[in-house]
Amino acid sequence: MIALAIHGGAGTMARRKMTSAFAARYEKALGRALDAGFETLKNGTSLDAVCAAVVELEDNALFNAGRGACYNTDEKHELDAAVMDGATRRAGAVAAVSRIRNPVLAARAVMERSRHVLLVGRGAERFAHEHGVRMAPPSYFATRSRLLALRRRVAGHHGTVGAVALDGDGRLAAATSTGGYTGKLPGRVGDSPLIGAGTYADELCAVSGTGLGEAFIRTVLAHDVSARMRYRRKKLATASGGALAGIAALGADGGLIAVDRRGNIAMPFNSEGMYRGAIDRRGRRTIAIY
């Protein structure tokens, strides 16, 4: 039994502005990432699958991660990513990096090739480079639409990509990657690379969040999903909804994707929409925005 879910961000789309052509572009992009992850998952690990799906989303300029990331107030890109392997609870993350083409692969290198969990800034870039992770010049991340968003002071333009998976050996994994949000301060780190906040996996569930990162950090959202399952014996959907209510109580919006060890999938959000896709344990494929 295998299962996979992905997201491409929550709260970034107004339904009234979404044309059917635009929606189709997003749905196609989500489909490609879902396929990339699922092909990997068929014969590989959940860890490989979540990385494959997130790389696909990072490479697509439609999403706020990797290429196409938001600009900070210095008109620069600072990217965050994390990956966690539920079976071993090993984790790796990078934050505030500007020269790594696929931050999720750098996060995985931190997990597998260092004694550390989180590396930031230049130190993270140096580590990634030394371990053969592909670098990119600042121009690679540049997109006109995101720069305009900054200059026009478009508020609340955030977004994140992520994936969670259960593989045939019963192992869960989660990965998340983001450019943060338009107009963030230089050096700002959101929830995505913080284990327990925007990314978390253990033997019960794997979780990737998207939304106003600061609220996810303050409620330790991703770990809260697991804690509700572990300590209150809640099911995945109930635990996910309960944890999400925690950020709503702080006046924030967002969503999350989660999978448990039985292959159940939950994808709740309290924002207007969430780009998302899943292939569940019965092989049923879903792609949706609202």
Next chain:
Amino acid sequence: MIALAIHGGAGTMARRKMTSAFAARYEKALGRALDAGFETLKNGTSLDAVCAAVVELEDNALFNAGRGACYNTDEKHELDAAVMDGATRRAGAVAAVSRIRNPVLAARAVMERSRHVLLVGRGAERFAHEHGVRMAPPSYFATRSRLLALRRRVAGHHGTVGAVALDGDGRLAAATSTGGYTGKLPGRVGDSPLIGAGTYADELCAVSGTGLGEAFIRTVLAHDVSARMRYRRKKLATASGGALAGIAALGADGGLIAVDRRGNIAMPFNSEGMYRGAIDRRGRRTIAIY
């Protein structure tokens, strides 16, 4: 009813190497930080109190935070700190900063004067400077003994300082500050500045951890204490011990200090010792190393 607990790190001291004169120096330093925090707590908030205690420990070169911090492999200091206000769940943190005299005060500035929770590196330094937080040249953090530790490749030389408090209005707060550990990679961020890992406070408890940070991150230790209280109705001591068993299961050691809304204090550790001190709700004062 008020209560305060502080720590100056766990697992850094071998009992056989600890002379009585050396122990007396640590005890005196812990006493000063405890007094600074408690004086503040008598008429102030728990947030003010934990900051006052941590500033005292940061300023003392005996402890691995602020002045006297460990060196990374580049022979530089990169400091991490966080603070969290339990009543509002507001939080602030800085990581990988090298020029801020008291990182805990920068963390508080991030909490109170930005929309963010975590700022890292140069961006964090710039923010702190702009908001009047006192800066310091790299030489301020330099100590001969820590540099020798790096050059002699002293393993496992880590440590952290922290404080937790309950004030007269029933509000809980936690603060943690650290130099990480000797020989860490540049850009490495530990658990201290990560909300839910090394620092956490809500309306149930306030927690500050010390030990092998990577394990604290992977188990989301500080939030796990709260989750055991909230979802399993465990008492503070049981919840703290249970959460600490989580890092032991990963082969790591360390300790934590915690206080709940009734003023109960827990200070468990599974390392050889933990520099610690507390003044409990009955006014009883404790200072201990082993």
